[in-house]
Amino acid sequence: MNRTKKAIIDAFWQLLEERAYSKITVQSIVERCQVNRNTFYYHFQDIPTLAECSIQEWTESVINKNFQLGSPANCIIPVTQEIMNRKSAFIHLYHSANRESLMRYLNETSQHIVQFYIDNATKRMAVPAEDRLALTKCYKCALVGVIIDWLDNDASYDLSVFCERMLTLFAGSGKKAFSMHTEEAITR
Secondary structure, three states: OOHHHHHHHHHHHHHHHHOOHHHOOHHHHHHHHOOOHHHHHHHOOOHHHHHHHHHHHHHHHHHHHHOOOOOHHHHHHHHHHHHHHOHHHHHHHHOOOOHHHHHHHHHHHHHHHHHHHHHHHOOOOOOOHHHHHHHHHHHHHHHHHHHHHHHHOOOOOOHHHHHHHHHHHHHHHHHHHHHHHHHHHHHO
16 A cells, blocks of 8 residues: 555544544545645545545454464454554444444454454364354354444443453353364264
8 A cells, every 4th residue: 555545544543533434524634644635536536435445454454463373362352452442433433324334344354353263273173164154153243243332332341351251251162162072073
């Protein structure tokens, strides 16, 4: 991504931290990043296009920068921390006309991270594909659901701490499920 486009996206995120999505104008963006309106329109059709591009770029960055194998917490907690780092921006996006784009990318990010983790965590186990799919959907839906709840509650609790607790509870259930599958595979 070129520097000018990145500067416009960065200005958008900064403004989104400060004000509601509906209060952000092309003028406020170009003033913030010190480019002219034509430069903005060279890179983006309008603010909704900028918002979608910004969310997509953030999503790719989170996946590339924070993803680690290990426990689900190593995969999920960095995502929640990144969301909390932009708490006001995410609240403003959630309450905006671009809510659908935000939800789509949160869903895709969660799916990617959880799928990769489950596939690698169960690689050497005799866990049937339908059970891996069920685990993936469970973790993904739980993560997205918690993020929605957090946004619905105006980020009134620590998302990372809550997710760590949720993952600890899931781990107990998951160990039981994995051990059941391992025992079944051994007895076959």
